[in-house]
Amino acid sequence: MKRSEVNKIITESKAFFAEYQFQLPPWAFWGPTDWKGKGESCTEIVNNMLGWDITDFGSGRFHTCGLVLFTIRNGNLERNDKKQYAEKAMIVEENQETPTHFHWNKMEDIINRNGGNLVIELWGSTPDEHLSDKPVKVQVDGVTRTVVPGGKVVLHPGESICLEQRIYHRFYGEPGKGKVLVGEVSLVNDDNTDNRFYTPVGRFPAIEEDEPPLHLLVNEYAKYL
Numbered sequence: 001m002k003r004s005e006v007n008k009i010i011t012e013s014k015a016f017f018a019e020y021q022f023q024l025p026p027w028a029f030w031g032p033t034d035w036k037g038k039g040e041s042c043t044e045i046v047n048n049m050l051g052w053d054i055t056d057f058g059s060g061r062f063h064t065c066g067l068v069l070f071t072i073r074n075g076n077l078e079r080n081d082k083k084q085y086a087e088k089a090m091i092v093e094e095n096q097e098t099p100t101h102f103h104w105n106k107m108e109d110i111i112n113r114n115g116g117n118l119v120i121e122l123w124g125s126t127p128d129e130h131l132s133d134k135p136v137k138v139q140v141d142g143v144t145r146t147v148v149p150g151g152k153v154v155l156h157p158g159e160s161i162c163l164e165q166r167i168y169h170r171f172y173g174e175p176g177k178g179k180v181l182v183g184e185v186s187l188v189n190d191d192n193t194d195n196r197f198y199t200p201v202g203r204f205p206a207i208e209e210d211e212p213p214l215h216l217l218v219n220e221y222a223k224y225l
Contacts, residue, residue: 001062001205006054007214013068013091020114020181022089024070028052032213032224039225046225048074048081049191049218057099058202065097071218075188077105086189090182092118092173100131100170100198108186111160116177118155122147123168129196136167168198 017024027034027045035042045051050071059065068091075083086106092098094116102125112118124132135146139162140153147153153161154174160183163169173180191203204219216224 001056002208002210003213004211009054010052010214016091032216035224046221048076050074051218052215053218056205063093063096067098077188077190084188086186088184092180092182094173094175097172099201100168102166102168102196103194104165105194106187106189107164108184109160109162111183112155112157113181113183114157115180117174118171118180118182119174120153120169120171121150123149125166125168131168
């Protein structure tokens with residue numbers, strides 16, 4: 001992705017969060033120079049990868065296959081962090097796919113906070129990590145629902161789904177309903193080791209530096225601190 005594209009996406013994302021009165025922490029608005037000299041005081045942000053995360057999953061087509069994430073809080077399993085939970089805010093566009101994947105360790109609630117409708121397609125997994133041909137049971141706002149392999153659950157604003165470990169899921173915004181403000185509350189999140197994409201993808205994009213960064217991404221702090 002080009003840095004100019006990333007900057008534009010972040011600018012639009014800040015406006016979208018503000019439209020729905022979803023407030024980000026102050027350091028969400030720091031520029032690269034604001035981070036200098038803060039390495040010691042911001043170790044939790046850096047080590048636990050809090051902040052802006054813009055990905056096209058290696059597709060080169062962000063608006064077709066991509067996601068905006070902002071990690072608000074997170075623990076760190078490698079450092080034996082006492083914090084055992086994580087929270088993210090995400091923005092999903094109409095027909096913008098997050099590819100089929102599951103997590104070995106993370107259990108998560110996906111919440112439609114506002115905006116359009118979020119479509120989630122679901123599969124169980126076999127012991128050798130293929131898609132299962134058996135129905136999968138999930139909790140939708142505490143109500144058990146049985147979903148056929150590849151079946152859809154549509155979350156309207158205010159609705160949520162609990163995804164246990166090893167449940168494959170793919171999601172996107174329902175066409176004609178607008179962007180979706182999505183929340184995630186989960187066990188500790190580790191995007192380096194805990195994502196099992198059914199078809200391998202690139203998680204963090206290579207950036208073509210055609211202009212200075214507006215804000216740092218979660219995998220860029222080490223360059224500036």
